[in-house]
Amino acid sequence: MRKTVLELNGVTFTYPGAEQPVLRDVSLQLKQGDFTAVIGSNGSGKSTLCKCFNGLIPHYYTGDFSGEVIVSGQSAEGRTVAELSRTMGYVYQDFENQLVRPTVIDDVSFTPLNYGFADYKERGERALELTGLSEVRDEFVWQLSGGQKHLLALAGSLAMDPEVLVIDEPVAQLDPQHAREIYEILRRLNVEHGKTIVVIEHHAEFIADYCQNVILMDNGSIRWQKPVREALSSVSELLELGIYPPDVTRAAWMLNPNPLSVQEQYPMNPEEGRSYFISQHRAVEDNNCSMFKDKLCLVEESAEQKKEAVVQMEGVGLSYRTIHRTLHPVLKDVQLELKRGESIALIGNNGAGKSSLMKLIAGIAKPSGGTVHVKGTLINGLPAERLSGIASYVFQNPEEMFIEDCVRKEIAYYLKARKVPDMDERVENMLQSFRLGELAERDARLLSGGQQRRVSLAIGAAVRPAVMLLDEPTANLDISTKQELVKVLETLRSHVETVVIATHDMQLVAEWASRIIVMHQGQIIADGSKEDIFADEQLLRRAGLAQTQLMELSRVLGLPRICCTLEDFIVSAELQKEEVTHHGSC
Numbered sequence: 035m036r037k038t039v040l041e042l043n044g045v046t047f048t049y050p051g052a053e054q055p056v057l058r059d060v061s062l063q064l065k066q067g068d069f070t071a072v073i074g075s076n077g078s079g080k081s082t083l084c085k086c087f088n089g090l091i092p093h094y095y096t097g098d099f100s101g102e103v104i105v106s107g108q109s110a111e112g113r114t115v116a117e118l119s120r121t122m123g124y125v126y127q128d129f130e131n132q133l134v135r136p137t138v139i140d141d142v143s144f145t146p147l148n149y150g151f152a153d154y155k156e157r158g159e160r161a162l163e164l165t166g167l168s169e170v171r172d173e174f175v176w177q178l179s180g181g182q183k184h185l186l187a188l189a190g191s192l193a194m195d196p197e198v199l200v201i202d203e204p205v206a207q208l209d210p211q212h213a214r215e216i217y218e219i220l221r222r223l224n225v226e227h228g229k230t231i232v233v234i235e236h237h238a239e240f241i242a243d244y245c246q247n248v249i250l251m252d253n254g255s256i257r258w259q260k261p262v263r264e265a266l267s268s269v270s271e272l273l274e275l276g277i278y279p280p281d282v283t284r285a286a287w288m289l290n291p292n293p294l295s296v297q298e299q300y301p302m303n304p305e306e307g308r309s310y311f312i313s314q315h316r317a318v319e320d321n322n323c324s325m326f327k328d329k330l331c332l333v334e335e336s337a338e339q340k341k342e343a344v345v346q347m348e349g350v351g352l353s354y355r356t357i358h359r360t361l362h363p364v365l366k367d368v369q370l371e372l373k374r375g376e377s378i379a380l381i382g383n384n385g386a387g388k389s390s391l392m393k394l395i396a397g398i399a400k401p402s403g404g405t406v407h408v409k410g411t412l413i414n415g416l417p418a419e420r421l422s423g424i425a426s427y428v429f430q431n432p433e434e435m436f437i438e439d440c441v442r443k444e445i446a447y448y449l450k451a452r453k454v455p456d457m458d459e460r461v462e463n464m465l466q467s468f469r470l471g472e473l474a475e476r477d478a479r480l481l482s483g484g485q486q487r488r489v490s491l492a493i494g495a496a497v498r499p500a501v502m503l504l505d506e507p508t509a510n511l512d513i514s515t516k517q518e519l520v521k522v523l524e525t526l527r528s529h530v531e532t533v534v535i536a537t538h539d540m541q542l543v544a545e546w547a548s549r550i551i552v553m554h555q556g557q558i559i560a561d562g563s564k565e566d567i568f569a570d571e572q573l574l575r576r577a578g579l580a581q582t583q584l585m586e587l588s589r590v591l592g593l594p595r596i597c598c599t600l601e602d603f604i605v606s607a608e609l610q611k612e613e614v615t616h617h618g619s620c
């Protein structure tokens with residue numbers, strides 16, 4: 035019999051000052067070697083639940099706590115976070131807070147050093163090797179890209195060789211190839227080393243491929259804990275909660291029963307799924323976006339206006355100084371023109387230079403050569419306060435944007451500074467569009483990750499700049515918020531001249547972008563329509579993007595191109611299924 039490594043009995047928890055408990059009478063058991071996904075919509079209590087595992091709740095997050103947590107057979111009561119952390123490795127959603135030392139190798143070895151392990155350096159090196167970070171071992175941590183920092187936080191936990199590894203959204207900021215690699219590492223740790231793994235995950239494809247069990251959180255309670263196939267087949271329930279995992283996975287299963295044979299064991303009714311999907315789509319449109327649209331005065335643009343260049347970059351380079359004081363070129367000779375009305379997706383693997391390029395357009399980073407013009411204004415060297423109306427950058431880490439004490443004031447902040455006349459109306463509009471009404475008076479820093487992301491998007495959108503730059507806008511978002519974001523982005527077209535998104539979310543790219551720019555090692559290696567870019571497998575492979583779920587699926591479906599909406603996938607899946615049945619019966 036496998037031993038129980040973690041047990042929660044009747045845990046209820048209320049954050050200080052909150053009116054309602056965030057966890058309500060939660061009980062669960064994890065056995066050694068389990069690989070479990072915790073799912074649920076934004077704010078349902080997933081991270082709070084996991085913070086009970088290593089004693090962060092109630093030791094660090096004080097509040098009203100009752101119930102019992104048992105770690106490796108011993109009650110957690112009276113044991114410190116440091117003690118529990120030897121068994122429970124944890125990578126937080128805001129993983130940057132876990133990076134505490136200046137260089138990569140120092141950081142990864144820091145925890146084992148602190149615990150007095152003589153082999154702390156070897157542990158660090160091993161963890162870097164496992165996560166593919168050995169090449170940057172001597173770099174400064176602040177010089178890493180967002181994705182690389184996430185890998186480093188994971189490496190830091192691995193260096194302690196914990197019995198249980200809890201990771202809050204392991205691939206939120208990783209490119210598809212790195213994401214799969216991380217899950218392969220987790221699988222090896224699970225299968226070969228018997229580690230118990232818990233992930234908080236919004237991506238169904240990884241849950242389907244790697245996890246054995248799924249815990250569904252619903253408004254602070256565990257609604258169920260089920261084996262993965264059964265869990266992901268609970269279509270109507272997941273749709274009802276607005277968290278149905280991307281339908282691509284489901285469509286793929288409908289067509290290709292291997293390796294999970296889901297169809298045989300848990301037959302799904304495509305009609306049921308489809309009608310739910312469509313009604314969900316409509317609900318989003320009716321309740322949120324049409325309301326938002328009504329308030330906007332949509333401007334018809336002339337063909338001439340559409341051709342107008344909003345951003346012009348010529349011969350732009352960007353270099354950062356390395357630890358050895360040499361210059362590390364991050365962007366090389368970028369020539370780029372972004373036009374009015376374009377919806378641009380910047381894609382490329384971790385560290386390709388996407389954020390750096392956007393920071394140059396926003397005037398946050400200064401080019402080491404060349405010129406950047408936005409709306410005809412040379413922005414190199416322009417003071418920050420002059421930039422917010424021209425280009426607005428929504429950070430990869432939303433909390434970096436928060437300076438006020440409540441959500442409403444955060445959204446109003448830049449509008450107030452610029453004395454925008456319809457400020458109150460705009461703030462209300464944003465609160466509604468991003469489902470923030472109930473959170474308006476809350477401190478943004480104390481919200482869940484997905485809620486914080488929504489606030490950061492609302493701040494950026496409220497300003498209505500000429501160019502809006504969004505860094506990984508769908509990271510940490512549940513599926514229904516993602517759908518809303520796509521709709522809101524559509525409506526933004528009439529206020530924001532050009533929207534640029536840096537993303538690893540190919541679903542978003544397929545549904546939203548009108549133009550894709552592919553970056554690799556600091557250069558633009560392709561620039562075109564999604565039809566052209568997604569059809570070029572060699573190019574995508576070169577940029578480390580070949581293994582996306584969409585590509586696999588498009589192959590399975592025999593689609594010439596990848597750019598389909600979720601609905602297209604379902605329709606294609608159904609058609610193909612019918613064809614198979616038809617041929618079968620012939």
Ligand SMILES: Nc1ncnc2c1ncn2[C@@H]1O[C@H](COP(=O)(O)OP(=O)(O)OP(=O)(O)O)[C@@H](O)[C@H]1O
Nearest residue numbers: 177178179180181354364384385386387388389390
């Ligand atoms: N402030 C900095 N100082 C030094 N180097 C940096 C700095 N910011 C980024 N870099 C380096 O520049 C390169 C490009 O980073 P950037 O964040 O632009 O990549 P990215 O494509 O956005 O990656 P990700 O998808 O992981 O966020 C990386 O090698 C990174 O290590």
Ligand SMILES: Nc1ncnc2c1ncn2[C@@H]1O[C@H](COP(=O)(O)OP(=O)(O)OP(=O)(O)O)[C@@H](O)[C@H]1O
Nearest residue numbers: 049076077078079080081082480481482483484485
């Ligand atoms: N430190 C805190 N103080 C007060 N309330 C908090 C704090 N952290 C989270 N909350 C609230 O508790 C609820 C659950 O948050 P939690 O982070 O556990 O959700 P989650 O399911 O992990 O969400 P997400 O998918 O967005 O990360 C949310 O309403 C959030 O606003």
